[in-house]
Amino acid sequence: MSTAHQQRSRATRARILEAAKTCFAREGYDAASVAEICQQAGVGKGGFYYHFPSKQALFLELLNGWLAELDALLAAEQAKAGSAPNRLMAMAGLMPQVAQAAVGQLPLFLEYLLQALRHPSIWKATIAPIRRYRRLFARLVAAGQSEGAIRQVEAELAARVIVSLALGDLLQDVLEDRGRRGGRQAAGSLELLLTGLEKKGTA
Amino acid sequence: MSTAHQQRSRATRARILEAAKTCFAREGYDAASVAEICQQAGVGKGGFYYHFPSKQALFLELLNGWLAELDALLAAEQAKAGSAPNRLMAMAGLMPQVAQAAVGQLPLFLEYLLQALRHPSIWKATIAPIRRYRRLFARLVAAGQSEGAIRQVEAELAARVIVSLALGDLLQDVLEDRGRRGGRQAAGSLELLLTGLEKKGTA
DNA sequence: GAATACAGACTGACCGGTCTGTTTTCGAGA
DNA sequence: TCTCGAAAACAGACCGGTCAGTCTGTATTC
Known part of the structure; x- marks a missing residue:
């Protein structure tokens, strides 16, 4: 069984991945900025770098x-x-x-x-x-x-x-x-x- | 007959094109900077933007x-x-x-x-x-x-x-x-x- | 109260493009 | 032939903006 912490964490992580997929596809790796991915995922920079190094x-x-x-x-x-x-x-x-x-x-x-x-x-x-x-x-x-x-x-x-x-x-x-x-x-x-x-x- | 102006101009232009080719190939369009292309071509920023808009x-x-x-x-x-x-x-x-x-x-x-x-x-x-x-x-x-x-x-x-x-x-x-x-x-x-x-x- | 899971201001570096100044070459006149 | 102003062909400092990543603070859960 997973705690509420872990559930929420996994959800945001998945949202970031999904947002990144569309951003990379639309603009390319270089042009897609982390800030944009964050916005699309409804997440702050802190959230992003909490999940991905x-x-x-x-x-x-x-x-x-x-x-x-x-x-x-x-x-x-x-x-x-x-x-x-x-x-x-x-x-x-x-x-x-x-x-x-x-x-x-x-x-x-x-x-x-x-x-x-x-x-x-x-x-x-x-x-x-x-x-x-x-x-x-x-x-x-x-x-x-x-x-x-x-x-x-x-x-x-x-x-x-x-x-x-x-x-x-x-x-x-x-x-x-x-x-x-x-x-x-x-x-x-x-x-x-x-x-x-x-x-x-x-x- | 071409003047010395034109000859020199064409030469630098060709050098820029050649440098750009290798830079783009090595690092990609986004990652290859104009400054880097200029350095590889032995040309200043002014020279670059004189030849290309x-x-x-x-x-x-x-x-x-x-x-x-x-x-x-x-x-x-x-x-x-x-x-x-x-x-x-x-x-x-x-x-x-x-x-x-x-x-x-x-x-x-x-x-x-x-x-x-x-x-x-x-x-x-x-x-x-x-x-x-x-x-x-x-x-x-x-x-x-x-x-x-x-x-x-x-x-x-x-x-x-x-x-x-x-x-x-x-x-x-x-x-x-x-x-x-x-x-x-x-x-x-x-x-x-x-x-x-x-x-x-x-x- | 401590760890988790974030928010968002901030930083230093970099980048495309501009701008001012300098060198090189050209052509015309004396 | 020599001079000189003007145009061509640059050099490189500089600027506004952006970006990946950091840092400090905060809310939520245990």
Whole structure:
């Protein structure tokens, strides 16, 4: 059981995180000021720095939370059965949806990437999952190959292509409507690619 | 003939642009200060604001210059002959190379995208070329289809996939080595995709 | 009354842009 | 050819504003 202290504390902490998410998405990491986040969260500076040691720490926690959601969703999908190509379709198709659902505003995703380039701690947190997904996709491709459903291409390369497609589609969506909606297409693109990966004469 | 005034002016202007390119790439648009760019260029604040009305204007000029280089390279490639799939390979394969050669440091490319999300003028300058390239690829795909070399898929979708692949590969390269080298892979990925786009039973 | 969970004024640093002054170059006239 | 004023091409001190983070004080809960 939690005390009233802890309950209130958790609530403000969550409000700060939520406010930060929208502020970062709207204005970017640098331009979004701590004061603005505080105002949006209905909290004073004291409250902010009581819960987070720095602006960067807050950002990193936001990123980690997002990655955790993504992991959970992919893990759930991975548990399901089905042929390798179908599972690939289902899993890869999740990426933009997850980005959309978890982040809310997609520009935040770009912000993650950009910050990852400059801050080693953020970079590690970002690159590790991407590599994990790539390995996962590679295993699925290999599985599809031993099932005889997928052409004999380099599995690593195919995995890289899948990730590229997901990332690229995300980017094009973001750019087209400047991050207002996002995550609409992608399914068709992947279908196209996977059809190409199928063994010839199958369709 | 140009006077000594003009010669010196152009030289400093070029130095400022070059310094800005490296600074923006290293630290990002917001974090890179005008003072720092000035120091790197060996120029005072006065010199800077004599040549550029604002920091944003400088950034925009950098972006436009890069886009112009890209356009030129693509136009040159477009003039060459060959079968549609081959031309697609050649053109699409240029993208990362161009990004690498023109920008020097790839993080700048991400910076462009991010700034495009928030500043309408930069957005217009960024999205227009991307749409142009997509149309160009779509036409090439359609051409390949009437040549009988490419499957009957929606040309628009295929073009989008190609752009996605280029963008996604770029991103993965940038993330993998944190923007130090970049632009190594990509060719293999495209080959994989185009093989998938070929008419079945061809290879 | 002590620890928790804040509020909000405050600080030092920094940043984009301005302004005044200085050096360099140019062109015209003597 | 030499001079000199004017325009071009800067240098760098300076300014208003902002921002991340601190500090002191206060209300609430235990």
